[in-house]
Amino acid sequence: MLASVVVASYKHEAYIEECLETVYRQTFPDVELIIVDDHSPDRSFEIAQRLVKKKSFAKRFVSCSLLRNPLNLGAHYTWNRALSLAKGDMLFFLNSDDVFSKDRIRIFSSQYDNEKLFFGFSAVEPIDERGKRITTHQFPTSLRYAIDRARITGSPLSWTFLDSQIAASTGNFVLSRELLRRIGLLSDLKYCHDWEFALRAVTVVEPRYVESDRYMYRLHSTNSYRSLSNVAENETRACMSSYCVNAIARRPINRACLSPINFGEAFYKFLKLHPNFNYWVKQLYAPYQPDHRTVDWNEWTMPLAWR
Known part of the structure; x- marks a missing residue:
């Protein structure tokens, strides 16, 4: 099985190298890496380019691609461009400021690679700007509570997505190529493109959840949810309409x-x-x-x- 990791990069020069290194260190052998930079105004693209040009880095992957949008086109366009190039049977999203656990791909592939229609995510561990675990933040606890509540009540996990984006981030999504073919690419939303995508996915297949922390979500002053929260109400309406x-x-x-x-x-x-x-x-x-x-x-x- 070929696993494709698609990275949407924008203005994360302080984190992009660590992000890509965690893909390099995956314990799963057959990995394709696709990075699309959304015309970052900082050195994100140059740092990624320097890393990709290293023979030892590029040689680790079945294929390794780095592209740059001609101008800033937004997260949904960047994700969609990367997805359109992916050839893997299983597709892994990754934000350019976040981190994979070294066994993330192996765990998902060993459990779910035979499922033609698959949509999943893992528990999230918040980290700070230095990559240190944050133990005081409430958001991972609230997500786990929502998932545990579904289990206690016997509700399908798809129902929990109706209340919020319980995967926390686009980068936590894992899906099969066939599911992407069925539901299509991400919609043109600035803030809720991940939630709307998830709501389409759960109408096709029941989501799967890996309980252990296999996605490290970085909290910092430039997180998109902080800067785009003012558009959330209108986009929530678009999500529910979808x-x-x-x-x-x-x-x-x-x-x-x-x-x-x-x-x-x-x-x-x-x-x-x-x-x-x-x-x-x-x-x-x-x-x-x-x-x-x-x-x-x-x-x-x-x-x-x-x-």
Whole structure:
């Protein structure tokens, strides 16, 4: 099996070398590395270029590519350009300021390489600007709590994605090539492109979770979530609209994801477990839902009864 690691790089000159070194040190042998720099104004591209030109570095990979966008085009375009070049059976995302554990690819490939449709992620360990573990930050605890809550209640993990992006980062995504072919590339969103992508993925296949910390997420002053949080509300609406189209307005491939077609009358009770989803469905789906006819069943869908 060939594993492709795609790296979207932008303005991370302090972290890009460490990031790429963790791909170099992977215990899995057959790895393809694709780096696309989004026209960084700092030395990110030059540092990556120097590393890639080292014979010992490039020789480790089945293939190693470094490209630069002609101008700054945004994260979604950069990810999509890298993905379009990937030839691997399993695709690993990686942010240019983050870090892989040395056995990340081996763990995912050994467990899931036979699954034609696959979408997964691991537990996240936050690190600081020096790469030291952060033990006081709440966000990994909140993500684990959301996942544990799903297990306790017996809810599919796909439901938890309706409340938030529980993988924490685009760089934590792992998926099969066939799933990418089914759901398409990332959408043109500045802040929530990863969440919208995940919501499309879970309508096709139930996500898998590796409990151990195999992705190190770096917290620093220039994290994109800090600078783009002002656009989150509008983009959240776009995410939920996308889910409505893929899971509610038509029959989803994943028969476990939350959908009236999958669960019938019980769907309206399940909504109460997900207040955010309840709110967005009420706004996005209710206005046209009573007049919607499903193509697959050729039956009138049941109007939403909000009490």
